[in-house]
Amino acid sequence: MSEDRWPARGLLMLVIAFDLLIVYRYTRLSYWQKDFYDVLTNYDVDAFYQRLLELAVIATAGIMLDAARTYTAQYLEIRWRNWMTDVFLGRWFYGRAYYRFERGHGADNPDQRIAEDLRLMASNTLELGLGLLSNIVTLASFAVIVWGLSGTLSLALGGTTLEVPGYIFWAAVLYAVAGSWAMEKIGGRMVTIDYTQQQREADFRVLLVRVREYAEQIAFYRGEKAEETRLRDSFQAIRANWREIMTYTKRITIADSFYTEVGAIVPTLLVGPRYFAHQMTFGDYMQLGQAFMRVRVSLSWFIYKYKELALLRSVYRRLVEFERVLAHPSDARTLLEPAPDATAIEVRGLRLRLPDGSALGDTLDWRIAPGERWLIRGPSGVGKSTLLRALAGLWPHGSGEIAMPAGREMFLPQQSYLPVGSLRACLCYPGDAQRFSVDECIAVLHAVRLEALAGELDAYDNWAKRLSPGEQQRLAFARVLLHKPVWLFLDEATASLDPRNEALLYRLLIERLPGLTLVSVAHRESLAVFHTKVLELADERARIADL
Numbered sequence: 001m002s003e004d005r006w007p008a009r010g011l012l013m014l015v016i017a018f019d020l021l022i023v024y025r026y027t028r029l030s031y032w033q034k035d036f037y038d039v040l041t042n043y044d045v046d047a048f049y050q051r052l053l054e055l056a057v058i059a060t061a062g063i064m065l066d067a068a069r070t071y072t073a074q075y076l077e078i079r080w081r082n083w084m085t086d087v088f089l090g091r092w093f094y095g096r097a098y099y100r101f102e103r104g105h106g107a108d109n110p111d112q113r114i115a116e117d118l119r120l121m122a123s124n125t126l127e128l129g130l131g132l133l134s135n136i137v138t139l140a141s142f143a144v145i146v147w148g149l150s151g152t153l154s155l156a157l158g159g160t161t162l163e164v165p166g167y168i169f170w171a172a173v174l175y176a177v178a179g180s181w182a183m184e185k186i187g188g189r190m191v192t193i194d195y196t197q198q199q200r201e202a203d204f205r206v207l208l209v210r211v212r213e214y215a216e217q218i219a220f221y222r223g224e225k226a227e228e229t230r231l232r233d234s235f236q237a238i239r240a241n242w243r244e245i246m247t248y249t250k251r252i253t254i255a256d257s258f259y260t261e262v263g264a265i266v267p268t269l270l271v272g273p274r275y276f277a278h279q280m281t282f283g284d285y286m287q288l289g290q291a292f293m294r295v296r297v298s299l300s301w302f303i304y305k306y307k308e309l310a311l312l313r314s315v316y317r318r319l320v321e322f323e324r325v326l327a328h329p330s331d332a333r334t335l336l337e338p339a340p341d342a343t344a345i346e347v348r349g350l351r352l353r354l355p356d357g358s359a360l361g362d363t364l365d366w367r368i369a370p371g372e373r374w375l376i377r378g379p380s381g382v383g384k385s386t387l388l389r390a391l392a393g394l395w396p397h398g399s400g401e402i403a404m405p406a407g408r409e410m411f412l413p414q415q416s417y418l419p420v421g422s423l424r425a426c427l428c429y430p431g432d433a434q435r436f437s438v439d440e441c442i443a444v445l446h447a448v449r450l451e452a453l454a455g456e457l458d459a460y461d462n463w464a465k466r467l468s469p470g471e472q473q474r475l476a477f478a479r480v481l482l483h484k485p486v487w488l489f490l491d492e493a494t495a496s497l498d499p500r501n502e503a504l505l506y507r508l509l510i511e512r513l514p515g516l517t518l519v520s521v522a523h524r525e526s527l528a529v530f531h532t533k534v535l536e537l538a539d540e541r542a543r544i545a546d547l
């Protein structure tokens, strides 16, 4: 990362330099205006054309500066977002944080935090930080102009006279402070309303995505009406909050326009007497009006950016919270103990528990020697899948220890994950799509009787939607044949298949992967013939036997 830091700092300096030049251009323009109005009042034709030429130069510089500034700032923004996304993606996958989050042990909506919050963090921090800087410089530059032109106000107070130097500058300060205070009173609640709107929009989007994801199940249940009602209700929540947005936007717009319009009149009123007393030229008069406006706008920066600042604060809070959960996961522990020198899996005094601390089944002592084929049986809900999770290092709740030897292992759940992409990528997963040759892929497709798909190895599809559950299970076995694990754990991985296909797949494993250690969770009695030992789980006492 550090080699990335210097170009990024260079880019930041460049954007700041452009911003300063832009402010400088505005001050030049202000002096140009003063000269121009004086030329007009003096009917000086030669100077008139000369000033127009100057304006062309100032305008051209402005166009180039604006374009260069925007381009550089955008480049910096994507670099920064890229860097932050890299960091967060790394932490998201480190120690399987994504899995723990999914099981409800993390902050809400991690996907929104990685995609949306990081984007807002990069763009808003840059825009607001740079905006603040150029505002301070604008304020300083134009304060000098206003101060220089505003003269001294003499107030007769009783017998003494009070002198107020730079009184128009002070008027701008007073006006901005009063305006900011009023705006905060009128529009302060907008921050909360806006936040609620974001949340409701996100809820609506999630519901729409779920309809797509579960389209078939919903269609089978004839659930259109229920889904439509749910979506309409969700949208009504958006609409209800939108009414509040409208009300507050109206108030803010009126207040904002009032503030701006009166802001144009205030300097006119204040400066008028000096102009008519011939203490300033027409050019001075015009320049002062403009400079007053710039000072006022700069001083009102916090109020104009109030909404963005509040949003950035909440984004920052969400990201800090997310980072804290990622850095100190509440349950990153596992029951696994790596035992690289061991040859067998040793389960000692394992007592699985649910997240609430209640016990799941009996204490288990169990040894899985190389080459053994275990069948795990037991009633539904007794904890068979949870035991496999513990063996995979995914279940943190409980006590005891599982000593796990080194060696390639593979876990097949009832429904295997099939990434969207080519069939070859599905077969090679989690390796990359070229991990196994086309010939090897075709051979295993034939072996699991999916030869009809052999011609579609490079076809891009959502295979999890296209293939039947049984075909998906056969594809998962083809994947096992390619990867040749040493330890294989199957969790009802053939439950969607007919007995013939199921037997075919088990036979394939035994013939093609000699020496394979197999642990299957299954309900069907017919599978007993492919196993050598059985572990019967029960609420009271687990039982181990030969088959």
Ligand SMILES: Nc1ncnc2c1ncn2[C@@H]1O[C@H](COP(=O)(O)OP(=O)(O)OP(=O)(O)O)[C@@H](O)[C@H]1O
Binding pocket: 103, 354, 355, 360, 378, 379, 380, 381, 382, 383, 384, 385, 386, 387
């Ligand atoms: N994250 C969790 N939080 C709370 N309870 C859980 C969690 N995961 C599983 N359980 C509970 O643990 C128990 C065991 O679940 P498990 O999936 O291991 O059962 P199983 O024996 O594989 O059942 P089946 O034969 O129906 O697949 C169940 O009562 C389940 O509701």
